[in-house]
Amino acid sequence: MNRRFVIAGTDTGVGKTVVSAAIVGALGAFYWKPVQAGLDGETDSQTVARLSGTRSDHIVPEAWRLRRAASPHLAARDEGVEIDATALNPPQCSGPLVIETAGGVMTPLSDRALTIDVLERWRLPVILVARTSLGTINHSLLTLEALRRRGVSIIGIIFVGDADADAQRSIETIGGMRILGRLPKLDPLNQKTLGAAFNAAIARDSFGSGA
Numbered sequence: 509m510n511r512r513f514v515i516a517g518t519d520t521g522v523g524k525t526v527v528s529a530a531i532v533g534a535l536g537a538f539y540w541k542p543v544q545a546g547l548d549g550e551t552d553s554q555t556v557a558r559l560s561g562t563r564s565d566h567i568v569p570e571a572w573r574l575r576r577a578a579s580p581h582l583a584a585r586d587e588g589v590e591i592d593a594t595a596l597n598p599p600q601c602s603g604p605l606v607i608e609t610a611g612g613v614m615t616p617l618s619d620r621a622l623t624i625d626v627l628e629r630w631r632l633p634v635i636l637v638a639r640t641s642l643g644t645i646n647h648s649l650l651t652l653e654a655l656r657r658r659g660v661s662i663i664g665i666i667f668v669g670d671a672d673a674d675a676q677r678s679i680e681t682i683g684g685m686r687i688l689g690r691l692p693k694l695d696p697l698n699q700k701t702l703g704a705a706f707n708a709a710i711a712r713d714s715f716g717s718g719a
Contacts, residue, residue, distance in 0.1 A: 518647035525670030529559035530706035537604035540568035546577030581616040593621035627659040640669035
């Protein structure tokens with residue numbers, strides 16, 4: 509069966525989209541962002557397309573496109589709609605699929621459903637993206653505990669940011685979680701620099717056979 513992964517984060521803005529783009533480019537994968545909250549400027553799907561260099565037909569349209577850059581349940585409320593989390597189902601693709609969540613795993617999709625509820629139902633393996641700055645130990649361990657309580661399989665963690673060996677080692681040891689690698693902040697950030705950084709930092713076999 510084609511490999512399918514969920515890219516989840518310990519918080520918003522930790523680098524999920526950059527990691528998603530790197531994996532899409534490395535695996536020639538399809539990409540799906542189920543809920544896009546925020547339409548000003550470049551969307552996450554557009555960013556992944558630009559940074560991965562993937563074909564346009566490998567970007568699966570979002571299930572929900574909401575104007576406000578906010579928690580999905582609030583962005584939806586602004587437009588007088590409610591996200592039906594039970595109707596969010598991974599698309600069937602002819603190759604590997606990378607699914608990027610909105611925000612952290614406890615981000616509300618509606619007043620009745622959290623992102624983690626969908627992850628529990630999907631039963632797809634998760635790659636957790638975490639920052640390396642202050643607070644990452646707490647955020648990472650809390651996220652790992654939440655996912656494990658729901659029986660969600662976790663492949664490992666990819667860090668984004670400047671090296672912090674002590675924090676990474678603490679998360680690996682206390683959290684009992686495999687560290688897949690770390691992507692530095694890139695300037696310039698483009699398809700070439702991202703691909704090179706990913707190939708240097710992350711082993712392809714990190715992604716196993718998927719689900």
